[in-house]
Structure formats: structure tokens, C-alpha cells
Amino acid sequence: MKIAVLGAGNMGLSFSKSFLKYELIKPQNLHLITRSQIKKEIIKSVFPDSEISSFNEVKELEADLIIIAVKPQDFAFVVENLTFKIPGKSLVLSIMAGISIEKIQKFLKHKFVVRAMPNSPTLLGMGITGYTAAEGISFSELMNVERLLNSTGRSVYLEDEKLLDAVTALSGSGPAYFYYIIDAMIKAGTEMGIDENLSKLFVKQTMLGAYHLINNSDKSLEELIKDVASKGGTTEAALKTFDDRVLKSILKDGILSAEKRAKELNQ
Template sequence: MQWVFIGAGNMASSLIGGLINSGAEPSGIAVVDPDQASCERASERFGIRSASSLGDMLKQFSTAPLGLVIAVKPHIVEAVCVEYASVFADFDSSTQQLMSPLIISVAAGVRASSMETWLPEGSAIVRCMPNTPSLLGLGATGLYANAATSDKHREQAQSLMDSAGVALWVDAEAKLDAVTAVSGSGPAYFFYLIEHMCAAGTALGLDAETAEKLAIETAFGAASMARTRELPPSRLRENVTSKGGTTAAALQVFDQEGTPAIIHKAMQAAHDRAVEFGDQLAPD
């Protein structure tokens, strides 16, 4: 499998690095970005090919099984798809042939159904909703495949996103809006909690550095225990909570202040905004 990344930003870099770390040959990976400096940085960092023109790059991959990864800002996706469709048509009308690639999009909000209207008919599209810990290989990504995507394509997409963390499939594109609410926006929820735990710790008399380190390491340890999946989160919580103890006193305040309802309401707002965002980016 050969991979061409359109866009040389942080997410593309994390996926390229993950591919190489998992054994992919740099010679089979390329990046296309109109910013020449970004291309040069990616080439120097990973030892891959780069170009500012999609057409020029695809000529080098015209006979290889190809994955085209769209890793640009959402409002640019339509232009990228239209450009690719034009390049594909040019190849088709010439003596050359271009194998129809697997299209993988990591652009937030742009629906596969929208991309189908911009890309050549029958394009295999996998839409992904990654999150920022993917930059550390610790991501949680939701994936959705359109009807043109084969089992082999799904395996290839799974392999790519597994290189950046954990990748899970959903059976309906609308469920990616729920993925956005849980894991796409989710890191910010935990950063928010850590932020305010730090502030509370300093208010209780700790110095800022100590409060921050304790809060961050506690979050890391708790997540690591939950990640083993030996016990559900509810049971882990119960195991820490002694009747009448300090943890019970804190959790009682959470319940009294309606924290569960706040979490549900906040995630519903994230979900609804994701739906609105997709509507705004859909073709007229």
C-alpha cells in the first residue's frame, strides 16, 4: 500500500510517523502541500517524497495500490476533492492509468456523503474522527466507511489509524457525531477537569507546581487503571470510595451539584454542534 497525504500538518505528521514506526517504507509515503516549507520539513523529518502539486505526485503512484489521506482544514476539503477528480479525469483520458484509491478523510465535520458528490463516482471513502492524543500514538478514532469501500479497504484504513492509537468502526455516519462528543472533543473535558483540580489544590494550600503534578499524574494513573478493563469504571470508583470517607464527601458534592446531568448536557451540545457543522459544510 502506498500513501499520499494531502496536508502536512500535525495530524498528517502523526499518521506518517505511526506508519513508519509500524514498519512502512518511507519510499511508499508522500505528502502534498501547497506550502513548500511544510513539504520540505516533512521530507527531512521522515525521509519521504513531497510535492506542491497533487497531479505531479500521483504520476509517481499511478500503478500502485494507493491510499489518499485528506488531512486539511474542513473548508478546504471540497477543493481538494474537486482537484483530485480533475486529476483522475485527466489520467483516464490519457494513455496513463490511475488506480482508483482509497480516500481517507480526517477532516472534522465533512461527511462522506458530501465527498461523494465531489469525488469520482464509486470512490471508496473512509471518514475518520481522530483526537489530539493521536499526536502521541494514544488516539481514539471513530471510522465510517461508505458503500463503495471493500473489506480490504477497511483493513487498510484500520491499519493506518491503529498506528495512531485505537480505531473503532461505526455502522452509520451519523454516529460519528456521537464519536465527536465522546472522544473527538473528549480530551478537552479531561484537561478542563485537571485545570480546575490544579486551581482547587492551590486554593487548599499547595504550590502550583505540586498541585499540577499531582492532578496530572492522578489522571494518568486513573486512566491507566480503567484502560486495563479488568473492572468497569463504576466499580473502580466504588473501590476508591469508603463509606463516610473523603472520596464519598467529594462525590456527594458532584451529585448534589448535578454533575452527571451537566456532563450529558455538555456532550449533547458537542454532538449537536457537530451535526450543525456537517450541515454547513454539505453541498447546497
């Protein structure tokens, strides 16, 4: 299999590293295409045996799978300035937020499109990706795509493309929500007099431990909360403040705003 990646940014390079790490493709069958001439040499140092090009250097593209990894805001500009045609038999895999299969098909004049939404933990092979596909793509082709996506973590097939905007808001943007909460907790620690590095250690280890408890317990989240929040205790005082300030509703509204923005990107 030959793979071309249009837009060799963090996500495109992350995918490429995973494919090579698990030997799903040979280095010489990977073609990374970037808009930045400056980045070419940097990318070449990381992928010495692969082909590295800028967009305007590619006159003809040979690839079984073409991954569209540019920012959704840049997609129209990139398409208008392509110096090559998408081969008719190639499968296109888009990892752009918000841009629908129909719009990708229209812009590229190409019908074989798979749309996926990964998240940043794919950088460590611990991501999760929701994906769906246009009509006319065979089961074996989808299995090949899923095999590639699973090299970056886990993947889930969705029959309803509309759910991808929700996936974008929930897991695509999700890591940032956790970083935001962790940052607030660390700052609270320093305000209480704990050294910043020590505060980071306490918070990060707490998050890690809480994750493993969720993953290895049969209890519901409500039950796990009750296990920590004893009557009249410190945790209950914190939770009461969160409820009084409707923190849960604020977080939910923020996630719904992310979904709304994902839908706007397709306009």
C-alpha cells in the same frame, strides 16, 4: 502502497510518522501535501526521504490511498483550488470531523471513500479511531485501512455512519474534556497552597493511577467511586457539591453540543 496526505497538519503528520515507524510503507512512497510554503522545509526535515509539496505544485497525483486531513471548515476551499484530479482507483480516507461520505464523494467526484474519526493521542500511538466506509469498497481494502489506523492506537469499524458524529463528540473531542478537568484540579491544588508543579504531579499521577484501576478492575465505576467515598468523608463532600451543581449533566450536555456541532459542519 503509495500514500498521499492532503493537509500535513498535526494529525496528518502523526499518521505519517506511525506508518513509517511500523514500516507499513516506505518513506519514498509517502507524499505530504501542505497549503503552507513555509511549512514545507520544516516537514522535509522530519521526512527527508518523502515527497513534500504545496497544493498548487501538484499537477498529477499518484497514490493508492489519499488521506484528507484538512480542517472541515477548509474542505470546500481546498477542493475548489485543487490543481489535480483524484485518481479513479485511489481509495480516499477522510479524517475530517463532521463531513459525510456523501458530501466527500460529491465534492471530489469520487466514490471510494472511507471516513474515520481519530483523536489526538494518536500522536503517541495511543489513540482510538472510529471508521466507516462507502459501498463498493472490498474487505481487503478495509483491512488495509484498519492496519494503518491500528498503527496509531486502536480502531473500531462502525456500520452506521451517523454514529461517527457521536464518536467525534465522545473520543475525538474527549481528550480536551480531561485536560479541562485536570486543569481545574491543578488550580484547586494551588488555591489550597500547593506549589503548581507539585499540584500537577499529584493530579497527573492520580489520573494515571485511576485509569489503570479502571482498566484492571472488574468493578463498575459506581463501585470504584464508593471504594474512595467513605460515609461522611472528604470525597463524599466533593461529590455532593458536584451533584448539587449537576456537574454530570453539564458534562453530558457539553458532549451533546459537540455532536450537534459535528452535524452542523456537514452543512
